[in-house]
Amino acid sequence: MALDGAFLRHIKTELEEKLIGARADKIYQPNREEIIIAFRTRQEALKVLFSARANSARVGIINQTPENPKQPPMLCMLLRKKLQGARLVEIRQPDLERVLHFDFDTVNELGDRVTITLTMEIMGKYSNIIVVNHEGLIIDSLKRVDAEMSSQRLVLPGLRYQLPPPQEKLNILTTDGNALLQKLAEIPADMELSKALLKTLQGISPVVCREIQHQVGRGEFLNIKELDEEQLFRLKFYYEKLREAVTNHSGTPFIVVERSKRPIDFSFLEIHQYGTSAVVIQKETFSELLNAFFEERDSGDRMRVKQQDLLKLLTNLSERLSRKIEHQQAELAECAYKDDLRIAGDLLSSNSYAIAPGATVVKLQNFYDENLADIEVKLNPALSASQNAQKYYKDYRKAKTAENILQTQIIAAKEELLYIDSVFESLALAKSEQDLGEIRAELTGEGYIKKSRNKKEKEAGVSAPLKFTLESGLEVLVGRNNRQNDKLTMKTARKQDIWFHVKGFPGSHTVLLTEGKNPSEDEIKQAAALAAKYSRAKDLVQVAVDYTEIRHVTKPQGAKPGMVNYVNYKTIFVKPTE
Known part of the structure; x- marks a missing residue:
């Protein structure tokens, strides 16, 4: 990787110039692979990111703090206990190893002044953040390494900290x-x-x-x-x-x-x-360089980590619904032969006098066939001909009822699968913890996630949709999840505004705010291109987008979030906009 020991030596010098003597003011752990320490000096406040991500491990000063979880992880609480208020006195790098030791002067539980070291190891997938006490013993680490994971170097609480095995290279x-x-x-x-x-x-x-x-x-x-x-x-x-x-x-x-x-x-x-x-x-500084290089990759990685539980839930729901629909369609196909059951019952009733007791099969003339062809009818030898006929009628009624129920269930399951697909798309558009909170609240309201027993936990509100301004000055609003879509379409937009949605794909509700004017063809095209961009069809060359006035969009009673009906629409083909 480009962040080698020599580059880390420059980072070390940059951090020393700004941080030596600073105190650790606040400590965050936005996810399981990153620690952020906010330092305060007499001149300024600085935030330092310690990242142990496999593909973007680094340490450096950052400007923005990523969103934090509601409950701090255990390591974050430990660091707050050990380092909050501590003064950074030295940053050490052994030779040109990709390791930095941050030595903090602090006071322990007994009131004695001790040194706590926060060690940042930058080694690809083996990157780690380790807390070491004044005796050189490991207090804890971001990633614990036991004997099953490594036979050469263990990283566990209570063990003495050791540097990674040295490489036989020239310094x-x-x-x-x-x-x-x-x-x-x-x-x-x-x-x-x-x-x-x-x-x-x-x-x-x-x-x-x-x-x-x-x-x-x-x-x-x-x-x-x-x-x-x-x-x-x-x-x-x-x-x-x-x-x-x-x-x-x-x-x-x-x-x-x-x-x-x-x-x-x-x-x-x-x-x-x-x-x-x-x-x-x-770039001006090495930290600025690292932020510019890793910013997009990190934001994507952070969201993927935070999305894991929702992604797993939606994947399981989608697979379960697909299997359910497949099974129901197979059962429905069997119901297609229900009329054969009724015909068998009619033939047995008409010919019961000619059927010998104990027969297992009988060949009868089918008077429903214009050619009067013979068909074989299987019998239960323990039942009489009349009883066999009644059994065929019972099976016919059962198949007919099942057919009606299955048709209704398949329609409902397909609609639910469409809804789950729309939530998948909302998850793809999510950019922040608030966006994920809205999706969780939506799934909780629909019964897919159990309600939290924590009474203090507030339900996520509905945030504002994305806003774009066209060249003409008109605004276009784009919902990023189903709750936003409902609010945008059913409450925010006015009757004369134009509503857009990609045809045949999950996507955002998009509304062109007309301000009472008749939008031009170019404005319609630009808004449609935004609707295509914020949909699952965003990678296609040409996308069909339906559009109509808000007055023609309705939400059926009991429909799931984001699900609407619309009429009197037109379709335009556009290329998704950048």
């Missing part, structure tokens, strides 16, 4: 260019220069190794066994520049962004290896 801080060239010469196999550097040097990421190769080879592929004297000289020169930047913390935060504005890499060195295919942007 840039103590290794000059001559020692590097000597070490590279000892590598027996032919190897690309960037890979050889990655294998040899501690605390350096692939992007830095590729950049050195790019500079040494001037964009060409290089094999360590084929380097000429000039290339060896350039290698030594660029390595010494790298060493100077790492030793003196003199690097500069650079982020690489694709032409589509998606960030793809970052470093403390200026990056040239991408050529014209990407743009290199310099």
